[in-house]
Amino acid sequence: MGMKIAVVGATGNVGREMLEVLHERAFPADEVVAIASRRSQGTEVSFGDRTLKVQALENYDFSGTDICLMSAGGVVSKEWSPKIARAGAVVIDNSSAWRTDPDVPLIVPEVNADAVEGFSKKNIIANPNCSTAQLVVALKPLHDRAKIKRVVVATYQSVSGAGKEGMDELFNQTKAVYVADPIEPKKFQKRIAFNVIPHIDVFMEDGSTKEEWKMVAETKKILDPKIKLVATCVRVPVFVGHSEAINVEFEDEISPEEARDILREAPGCLVVDNPAEATYVTPYECAGEDATYISRIRSDPTVDNGLSLWVVADNLRKGAALNAVQIAELLMNRGLIGKKKAA
Numbered sequence: 001m002g003m004k005i006a007v008v009g010a011t012g013n014v015g016r017e018m019l020e021v022l023h024e025r026a027f028p029a030d031e032v033v034a035i036a037s038r039r040s041q042g043t044e045v046s047f048g049d050r051t052l053k054v055q056a057l058e059n060y061d062f063s064g065t066d067i068c069l070m071s072a073g074g075v076v077s078k079e080w081s082p083k084i085a086r087a088g089a090v091v092i093d094n095s096s097a098w099r100t101d102p103d104v105p106l107i108v109p110e111v112n113a114d115a116v117e118g119f120s121k122k123n124i125i126a127n128p129n130c131s132t133a134q135l136v137v138a139l140k141p142l143h144d145r146a147k148i149k150r151v152v153v154a155t156y157q158s159v160s161g162a163g164k165e166g167m168d169e170l171f172n173q174t175k176a177v178y179v180a181d182p183i184e185p186k187k188f189q190k191r192i193a194f195n196v197i198p199h200i201d202v203f204m205e206d207g208s209t210k211e212e213w214k215m216v217a218e219t220k221k222i223l224d225p226k227i228k229l230v231a232t233c234v235r236v237p238v239f240v241g242h243s244e245a246i247n248v249e250f251e252d253e254i255s256p257e258e259a260r261d262i263l264r265e266a267p268g269c270l271v272v273d274n275p276a277e278a279t280y281v282t283p284y285e286c287a288g289e290d291a292t293y294i295s296r297i298r299s300d301p302t303v304d305n306g307l308s309l310w311v312v313a314d315n316l317r318k319g320a321a322l323n324a325v326q327i328a329e330l331l332m333n334r335g336l337i338g339k340k341k342a343a
């Protein structure tokens with residue numbers, strides 16, 4: 001028998017993509033329910049060829065729901081995920097609310113699938129930050145081969161990472177530039193049209209931003225606590241697709257050719273890297289795609305055993321919706337949903 005899936009935040013950037021991915025991958029659900037805030041109650045969202053009427057979170061009864069894909073922000077998740085989990089659904093949450101909770105597994109299926117077994121402590125599983133997801137997919141196979149000591153990463157993050165308001169702001173500001181209308185930043189700290197902003201989420205006491213801290217903490221939790229990582233996270237005027245310039249220092253020697261061969265075979269990775277023909281991937285080309293694309297693999301001669309890479313992925317897919325649906329598939333394929341029900 002198929003399952004009952006609820007998507008909370010179904011009218012948002014990630015929620016809409018979740019519905020798309022569930023449909024595309026023919027997830028075996030008997031019923032898919034779209035849920036958002038009271039503002040959206042009664043509106044419609046697409047699910048394949050059908051439309052679903054949006055229901056309001058506060059009025060919805062989650063008993064009988066097997067999996068809840070949650071993408072309505074941290075505040076909503078803090079309040080609602082435990083309630084939904086108590087009603088019996090496994091919550092797969094996209095916000096940062098639960099990622100560092102030791103009783104909540106933080107999962108990227110290509111990297112740490114086995115950790116999913118710990119979900120039953122709270123009945124909640126966390127999805128990582130979009131920038132972390134694509135980073136660890138690319139690093140894991142290289143770490144297995146040559147052990148990573150240190151990572152230096154600069155991100156180039158698209159506005160869709162800041163929700164639908166972020167996309168609207170880039171669109172409206174870009175139009176305003178052409179007609180010489182005044183520009184007033186609302187969602188972003190500064191003008192985003194024809195600009196870049198080295199500031200995502202709030203500043204921490206040590207001068208880094210919370211987005212940068214998340215990449216450090218989440219990489220350690222998912223991949224290896226011994227890896228040292230420093231990040232600079234930058235918002236760029238791109239609608240969809242996050243890019244990352246990454247420098248990696250390994251314990252063991254590894255050549256660019258070997259790294260390319262390893263990544264070609266690695267789950268979730270696609271290597272597009274031919275300097276002779278100037279072949280590499282940009283975020284525009286990866287929008288709507290599932291893979292984590294890796295280009296510009298080369299030696300970093302400034303350290304022993306160093307490599308530099310360029311990694312690009314669709315932040316709404318691998319960075320959010322696809323990863324969440326892959327976690328749901330993992331639960332199902334390992335019989336963990338059935339086990340919980342039988343217990």
Ligand SMILES: NC(=O)c1ccc[n+]([C@@H]2O[C@H](COP(=O)([O-])OP(=O)(O)OC[C@H]3O[C@@H](n4cnc5c(N)ncnc54)[C@H](OP(=O)(O)O)[C@@H]3O)[C@@H](O)[C@H]2O)c1
Nearest residue numbers: 009011012013014036037040072073094095161163164320
């Ligand atoms: N975008 C990304 O690349 C990305 C990646 C990883 C994780 N995430 C995380 O995923 C979450 C959603 O992001 P997004 O980009 O989809 O944001 P978004 O486009 O702004 O959508 C937010 C969604 O949350 C719903 N919502 C807001 N308040 C609610 C409430 N009180 N009760 C029920 N639903 C409520 C909204 O419903 P209404 O339309 O009714 O307001 C909407 O469906 C965030 O936690 C974000 O950090 C995003």
